[in-house]
Amino acid sequence: MKLSLGFSPCPNDTFIFDALIHHKIDTEGLTFEVFFDDVETLNQKALRAELDITKLSFHAFAYVAEKYALLDAGSALGFGVGPMLISREPYDDAAVGRFKTPGNGLKIGIPGKLTTANFLLGVAFPELKNKEELIFSDIENALLENRIDLGLIIHENRFTYQDKGLHKVIDLGDYWEQLTGCAIPLGGIVVNRNLEHSIQLKVNRLLRQSVEYAFAHPKSSLDFIRQHAQEMDEAVMYKHIDLYVNKYSVNLGSEGRKAIDTLFTMAEERSIIPAQPKNLYV
Template sequence: MRLSLGFSPCPNDTFIFDALIHNKIDTEGLTFDVSFDDVETLNRKAVQGELDITKLSFHAFAHVADQYALLEAGSALGFGVGPMLISREPFDEARMQLLGQPDNRLRVGIPGKLTTANFLLGVAFPELKDKQELVFSDIEAALIEGRIDLGLIIHENRFTYQDKGLHKVIDLGDHWEKLTGCAIPLGGIVVNRRLGHGLQLQVNRLLRQSVEYAFAHPKSSLDFIRQHAQEMDEAVMYKHIDLYVNKYSVNLGQEGRQAIDTLFSMAEKRGLIPAQPGYLYV
């Protein structure tokens, strides 16, 4: 059986999917038609129900949970891994207070309205309304060129912004952790509910095996990761993987599900997402 599969070219995704799509594990008769897209494109494809299996942000998942179920394997959660709000100039205390003023007029570059990053920004600074959607890798350049006043960065840009003379305003992941005590739910892997529960469980089992293979053979996927990471050097690639691929990527467990349920409960109470189906998981 052939299934459509979408994930990002970021190192954490190529790391966990390498064994699955390159037959380094027994895929039990399943083959995959793979498409690579940035997270917001994947989010929008999920809204349209285009793919059988896809990576998406947890914020986006909240809008499509009636169509997709969350796999227990493959998710990106963790502590100290959240999005960052950055600026061209250092933010002093007076400018920090400006973030909470309704008439602040600050232009913020975000990696997509449905990203979990944007949700966490809304939790911390609901007054920031002037948001411009950009491909996540273009946000630093837009900030440097003065097209935006603040940038909401994710993925490998967490490790590169200082090299470009940019400054951290706030780590929104740290803000979330202090607020809830939970790991930060960033993105997950979902499977279309139309596939049937037995096939969903099979996909989950295979993805877990793929993640476990990646941990057991960390250099096996290096060429595949490098091919899609473009200009990123090897040290940054593995720093990225170390942050975003962890025990929650093997299996969410009670702790991971609690973090996701907390995110969804908070978002639902604030009217940011629709009411959720009875059970989110495969």
């Protein structure tokens, strides 16, 4: 049985999926047609229910939870791994305080309306409304070229913005952790609810095995990761993986589910997302 599978070319995803799609584990008769896309493209594909299995942001999941169920394996949650708001020049506390002024006129480059990053920006600074959607890897250059005033960065750009002379305004992951005490839910892996439940469970089981294989053989996926890592050196690739792949990627567990449920409850209360189905999980 062949299933369509979408995930990003970022090191955390290629690390997680390598063993699964290259049959380094027994896939129990399943094969996969793989699509590599940035997170916002995957979010949009999920809205159209194009793929059997896909990575998406948790913000986007809120809009497709009737169509997709969340797997316990493969998610990116963690502490100290959240999106960051950055600028060309340093901002002091007083300047950041002015972000809360309605109609402040600041233009913010975001990696997509349905990213968890944009959700957290809305929680922290609801007055920042002048947003331009950009591919996540273009946001730093847009700042440097004065096309935007602030940039909301995710993924490996956490490790590169300082090298370009850019400055941190606020770490929205830290903001979330102080607000809730939970790990920050960034992205998850979902499976189409139209598939037989036994297939959903098999995918969940195989993905966990793929993550466990990656942890047990961390260099096994190096060539695959490097192939898609956009000129990233090996040290940065593994720093990226260390931040985004952890115990929650093997199994959400009660802590991971609590973090996701907290995110969704808060978003519902603020009317950022629609009401959710009773059961989000496979």
